[in-house]
Amino acid sequence: MGCFLTATFLVWYGLRYSQVAVNILLIILALAIVVSGAVWGFMRYVLKWEYASDPLYCVLIFGQLLDASATSYGIDLHPMAFRESQVVGGALIAWTGTAFSMFLLKFAVLFPAVYILQHYRKEAPPILWHLVLFTMIVVGFAPGVRDMARMVFFV
Template identity: 50%
Template sequence: MISEFIYKYYIDPIHYDNSYNIVNTLTYAFILLVCTWLIYRWLDSNHISIDREFVYSLIPWIVFGGCLRVVEDTGFIKSDIHVILITPLIYFLIFAIAMPALYGAYVLEKRGVIPSWKRIYFWAGILLSAVTLLFIIWFGLTSAHFDLLVAGTILAMATATTGLLYAIIRYGFRWQYVQDRLYQILIFGHMLDASATSFGIDLHAIPYTEKHVVGSALIDLTGTAFVMFPLKLLVLIPGIYILELYRREGATGIWYLILVAMIMVGLAPGIRDMMRMVLYV
């Protein structure tokens, strides 16, 4: 009975890359919160500063995760090992690469080998992202499509909606703290996710589908994937408000980590969806 439950709600959706269900969605959300807290405790216990530069150094690794997920979409990996590139396993894979690299760079700085571990860590993420992106470009040019117009359209949608949401929050709600660059990255990441989803389902030549529970239900209810934009508003506006309360209470370390987690769950799938649509896979 228990094994059937596990296969139905956890293993089969990963193995067959099916849509999410309410059970695994809530489970993964809980795991993300727990992991965020554990990472915070580990960083704090090792006296690794969690600051603005720390967040910036992680952004390329989020991009790397989004690009690496596209490698699985290409079907290039034929063996069963491809499942480690499917959510949520890919998050553990990125973690297994990123955390040792982070600690190694930190130790090198402490020993005076390098001047700044965050700078090295940032460029390591850039390098991994570039290598993965080069593979995606190569695959698109040799084995699939590589439609830059798709990327341009999605990025234009994301940029325009980011500007609009920023204006609403900054001038409508008069939340001046949204001028913080990290909040702007957060908004852009989720607008990219919403733009890619909307374009892929409603406008792309290939009929893509939404796999997340809430998004899928709202799309079925409204008949359009552009409902993702108001859904993002319902998440982002109170999310940013609550985040700012944390920061004002002095909990800056956990504020930075929660902010990174929120950026990740928007930017990474946004990049993945956009790039797979560029390839038509």
């Protein structure tokens, strides 16, 4: 619900104040949706992970790739000079020369994470499994929404 309210406010702000802000918002969200769909499709149909269709895994995938989309757009394409503050992400960007390499980092984390979480789900108490999954969702969505908001507001 919070993400919906945030997105609604950002769209209202963008429509009211700047077409550029709306474009930034739409580009980041479209990139996240397209890449999330591709990752989900790969997990579901190529790897044959039927559990990837669980709504919680879908939210996890989208949240993490929203973060990668916002970071990639902010560093490589946004008119303001954003930079990566995390050590691993910053090193990867410096090594590859593009912030779009953040998607590779997210893939390297997402595929094993979903696989391990599903196996852990069978053995762990449900409340602990949900807590770990919720934490991973928040770790993706929080910086993704924050970075997207910073780009839309040009701060």
